[in-house]
Each structure stands twice: as structure tokens, then as C-alpha cells.
Amino acid sequence: MVTNDNTINTANAEDIMTTLFTSDHEWLQIDGDVATIGITDYAQTQLGDVVFVELPKVGRTLKKAEAAAVVESVKAASDVYAPIAGEVLEVNDAVAADPALVNSDPGKAAWFFKLRIANKSDLDGLMDEAAYKAHTA
Amino acid sequence: MQAAERHPSSAADNALKRVPLHDLHVARGGKIVPFAGYEMPVQYAAGVLKEHLHTRASAGLFDVSHMGQIALTAKSGKVEDAVRALERLVPQDILAVAPGRQRYAQFTNDAGGILDDLMVANFGDHLFLVVNAACKTEDETHLRQHLSDVCIIEPLPDRALIALQGPKAVEVLAKHAPTVAAMKFMDAGPHTVQISGQAIDCFVSRSGYTGEDGFEISVPAKDIKRFATALLADPAVLPIGLGARDSLRLEAGLCLYGHDIDTTTTPVEGALEWSVQKSRRIGGARAGGFPGADIILKQFETGASRRRVGLRAEGRAPVREHAALYASETSSEKIGTVTSGGFGPTLNAPVAMGYLPTSLSTEGTLVFADVRGQRLPLRVSTMPFVPNGYKR
Numbered sequence: 001m002v003t004n005d006n007t008i009n010t011a012n013a014e015d016i017m018t019t020l021f022t023s024d025h026e027w028l029q030i031d032g033d034v035a036t037i038g039i040t041d042y043a044q045t046q047l048g049d050v051v052f053v054e055l056p057k058v059g060r061t062l063k064k065a066e067a068a069a070v071v072e073s074v075k076a077a078s079d080v081y082a083p084i085a086g087e088v089l090e091v092n093d094a095v096a097a098d099p100a101l102v103n104s105d106p107g108k109a110a111w112f113f114k115l116r117i118a119n120k121s122d123l124d125g126l127m128d129e130a131a132y133k134a135h136t137a
Numbered sequence: 138m139q140a141a142e143r144h145p146s147s148a149a150d151n152a153l154k155r156v157p158l159h160d161l162h163v164a165r166g167g168k169i170v171p172f173a174g175y176e177m178p179v180q181y182a183a184g185v186l187k188e189h190l191h192t193r194a195s196a197g198l199f200d201v202s203h204m205g206q207i208a209l210t211a212k213s214g215k216v217e218d219a220v221r222a223l224e225r226l227v228p229q230d231i232l233a234v235a236p237g238r239q240r241y242a243q244f245t246n247d248a249g250g251i252l253d254d255l256m257v258a259n260f261g262d263h264l265f266l267v268v269n270a271a272c273k274t275e276d277e278t279h280l281r282q283h284l285s286d287v288c289i290i291e292p293l294p295d296r297a298l299i300a301l302q303g304p305k306a307v308e309v310l311a312k313h314a315p316t317v318a319a320m321k322f323m324d325a326g327p328h329t330v331q332i333s334g335q336a337i338d339c340f341v342s343r344s345g346y347t348g349e350d351g352f353e354i355s356v357p358a359k360d361i362k363r364f365a366t367a368l369l370a371d372p373a374v375l376p377i378g379l380g381a382r383d384s385l386r387l388e389a390g391l392c393l394y395g396h397d398i399d400t401t402t403t404p405v406e407g408a409l410e411w412s413v414q415k416s417r418r419i420g421g422a423r424a425g426g427f428p429g430a431d432i433i434l435k436q437f438e439t440g441a442s443r444r445r446v447g448l449r450a451e452g453r454a455p456v457r458e459h460a461a462l463y464a465s466e467t468s469s470e471k472i473g474t475v476t477s478g479g480f481g482p483t484l485n486a487p488v489a490m491g492y493l494p495t496s497l498s499t500e501g502t503l504v505f506a507d508v509r510g511q512r513l514p515l516r517v518s519t520m521p522f523v524p525n526g527y528k529r
Binding site: 054 | 179180184185186187189380381383384453454455457479480482487509
């Protein structure tokens with residue numbers, strides 16, 4: 001199903017400049033050397049009702065493109081890949097406890113994990129909001 | 138984010154067929170996927186979770202027009218001759234299916250495996266069969282090959298098939314066809330349905346594949362859009378896609394052909410002994426006489442080495458089809474496989490079924506599934522997982 005809803009639903013307006021997107025429908029909010037990562041509204045629409053989220057362990061070092069988390073709907077499981085390399089600093093226990101948050105507030109309350117950015121150059125290939133909107137249009 | 142599991146499709150996507158209600162599915166926001174050679178709606182705008190819960194609480198309309206409908210008529214004109222002929226291919230007692238009744242059956246092969254599972258209804262002057270979409274061409278060939286001496290085998294491609302399922306299905310359908318209200322579970326026969334003053338000749342059975350009360354209705358393809366539109370105009374009814382059909386049948390403990398049963402599983406291994414009546418077993422009036430009878434009937438006496446079981450996860454993570462099963466958290470010896478699994482919205486918990494050694498198939502047995510390299514605990518559970526609502 002191609003959704004017509006391209007709402008990106010990220011956090012506050014001042015964060016927009018520091019929010020980046022992957023072609024796999026993850027968002028990254030960059031704050032210094034820390035990236036907060038979640039999945040986009042487009043992604044949650046595609047998935048449907050999320051019933052289970054598995055998050056990485058704090059302290060784990062993720063390689064770029066490594067499977068980092070799992071998000072499951074009634075009908076299928078999908079991997080969430082680390083969009084950049086880094087160490088997992090924190091995970092969002094609230095989203096594991098209440099997976100429906102991914103559907104209700106994908107861009108903010110339902111963040112998945114925070115990474116310490118290993119290589120700033122990993123961010124180079126990512127999309128800004130305008131490019132992501134075009135990608136999902 | 139990428140889907141780790143995909144719909145079992147791809148093979149012959151280039152020649153996908155469309156059902157008569159295709160445009161209605163699209164108009165209702167249906168997400169169309171390839172399924173058994175057809176373009177079918179996997180879900181609508183409401184989504185799988187809401188569609189599932191709505192069916193259990195109210196009424197859901199399913200399009201199952203991709204399934205095969207076949208009329209089996211004896212050349213002699215006597216339905217009993219068609220009945221006896223069909224008994225050569227299935228381990229069920231078809232002679233005991235009275236006119237106006239329906240029974241669940243399987244086509245077996247010489248190894249005792251299952252070629253397809255089906256519904257057989259006695260319409261008085263002929264038998265009416267409903268078979269799986271993915272098997273229907275082979276089923277027709279199988280019937281022609283073995284029964285053409287006695288029967289006329291007539292596929293009915295000009296008929297659509299819909300299922301109206303859920304506790305409110307009867308009140309919704311009875312508004313258009315008052316005669317259906319008196320039907321009991323597995324009653325089946327012709328009924329006239331009135332849609333805006335016009336009569337439509339349908340075949341109706343009080344059955345389905347969700348564990349709920351409800352009906353399967355065979356409708357002339359030319360009338361199906363009007364019929365479906367009228368049912369969907371009822372506030373009790375939502376259209377339901379294949380996604381919720383799968384989660385509903387899984388919670389009801391019902392087998393999906395090609396997953397939970399196939400040519401490598403016998404009816405005994407598949408825990409379908411209840412569907413093989415005593416008359417066809419050793420010592421019965423018409424014992425054997427179907428493909429694989431020696432193997433299947435021996436398993437009735439001695440048991441099979443493995444068995445289909447229900448599985449409930451201890452945690453929240455769904456355990457899905459193909460997950461390997463182990464006797465302990467550390468054992469390296471695979472003892473079985475999950476054949477269907479997912480999240481049960483009514484239970485609000487993961488549910489699965491799979492095969493285990495018969496010695497480990499008793500209720501409460503703890504086994505472990507490998508899910509992404511972790512061993513997740515599961516307990517063997519009785520099925521159905523959700524009590525059924527059949528109107529007996």
C-alpha cells in the first residue's frame with residue numbers, strides 16, 4: 001500500500017535541522033555526538049499495528065547496517081538496522097513495554113535507542129527531511 | 138527497516154488473477170498482495186489488529202473467491218454414487234453427511250500425506266466441494282483422474298465465495314435471508330438472498346475459518362458486488378483481509394494447508410483424528426479404501442512419531458513459522474518446527490502451532506524456539522487457543 005500521508009512527525013521545529021533519515025525509514029536526531037534513532041511515520045503506516053519491539057543491549061557496539069532492533073506487527077517481523085556505527089548508550093524501555101507507541105508517536109515518544117556516533121562521516125549519506133519526503137512520495 | 142519475512146508469493150506473480158470484488162477491495166483501501174495466484178487484500182484501512190478484534194466482537198466480511206468451488210454429480214443421478222466415489226479419495230465418512238449438511242475432509246496420497254483439505258457439502262442431488270486456492274487445479278485433475286468413471290466434475294469459476302464471520306453475522310445475513318437464522322453449525326444448502334428487492338440464489342453454509350459463528354456464501358459472480366456492498370453497508374460489518382483471517386484461524390487452532398499440514402503430514406500427525414470417522418478406521422463398516430489407508434490406519438493403532446501441537450509463548454515475542462524447536466535452552470538437537478505463528482490479538486499474546494515428537498506433545502510440556510539466536514520458552518497448549526463460537 002502506498003500511503004499518501006507523508007507527515008514526518010518529528011520532534012520540535014528547532015530539531016528539524018538536525019534530524020536525518022535513511023532510505024530504510026529510520027530517523028536520527030543528532031545532538032552533538034549522540035544520535036537518537038527511531039522509525040518514521042511512513043514506516044509505522046507500512047507495518048501496521050506494532051505488537052512487539054526488541055531493542056539492543058546497552059553497551060553493545062553496532063556496526064553500520066547491522067540488525068539492531070526488531071519491530072513486529074501481527075503479520076510480520078522487520079529488522080531495524082543501525083543507520084550508523086556506534087555504541088548503544090540508552091534504549092527506550094517505554095516502547096518495549098508499550099509497542100503501540102510506535103504507531104501513536106513514532107517520531108518522538110517511540111524512539112528506539114541512542115548511539116554514541118563512532119564516525120561523523122556515517123551521517124554524510126543520510127537524507128534531510130525534504131529529501132526523505134521526496135523518497136516516500 | 139526491512140521486512141524480515143515476506144508473504145509466500147513471488148513464484149508466478151506475472152499471471153496473477155483477480156477476484157470479482159477486486160475493485161471493491163481497492164476502493165475500500167485494501168492493501169493488495171499476491172496470494173495463491175491471485176491479487177488479494179491482506180488488510181484494509183482499519184489494519185489487521187482492528188479487523189481481527191472486530192470479527193470476534195461483531196461481524197467481518199472476507200472475500201475467499203480465490204478458493205475452488207466444485208460440483209460433484211454422479212452420472213447415475215444418484216448422489217449416493219458420488220458419495221461412494223468421493224470416499225475413494227478421502228478418509229472421511231461421506232455417506233453419513235445428510236442432505237443439507239457439510240463435513241471437513243482431506244484428500245490423501247499413497248504415503249498417507251495430505252494433498253489438500255476441503256469442505257464437502259451434500260446438496261441432495263450432488264456434492265459441493267470447497268478446496269484451497271493453491272491446490273484447486275491439482276484437485277480438479279485428481280478428481281477427474283479417479284472419479285470420472287462415476288462422476289461429472291464441474292468447477293464453478295463463475296461463482297464468488299465470501300465469508301461473513303462473527304457473533305453478529307447471523308443477524309446481518311438474516312436481514313437479507315431469514316432462512317439462515319435456523320441453520321446450525323455445518324448446515325449447508327441453497328438459500329435465496331434478497332438484496333434491494335432482487336433475489337440472488339446462493340449456497341450458504343454455517344461455517345467458516347475464524348472459530349466464530351458465521352457463514353460461507355457462494356454467490357454468482359455477476360451478483361457479488363451488489364451483495365457485498367449491501368453487507369458492508371451494515372454498521373456491524375467491516376471488510377477483513379487475509380492478515381486477520383490468518384490470525385483468527387490460528388487462535389482457533391485451525392490448520393492452514395501448505396503450512397500446518399501438507400503432503401508430508403498424515404491426518405494422525407496433524408492431530409486431525411477427530412475428522413476421520415470410526416466407519417473408515419480399522420473395524421469400521423467401510424474401513425480403508427482411500428489413498429494411504431494402510432499407513433494412516435496403522436497410525437491410529439500405534440500412534441505417529443510426531444504430532445501437531447499448539448504452543449503458547451511465555452514472553453511477548455511472537456514465534457513465527459519455520460522457527461526450530463528444542464527440548465532445552467542449550468540442546469543442539471532440533472526436535473521440531475513451528476508451522477504457523479504470530480501474535481493473537483484476542484489473547485493479546487503470541488500463539489503458534491508446530492510439530493513435536495509425540496512424547497513431548499502433552500499439554501504443559503516446556504520446549505524452546507530459536508528466535509534470532511535466542512531460545513524462547515514455549516508451552517504445549519490445547520487448541521483452540523480462543524474458545525469457538527459455533528452455533529451447534
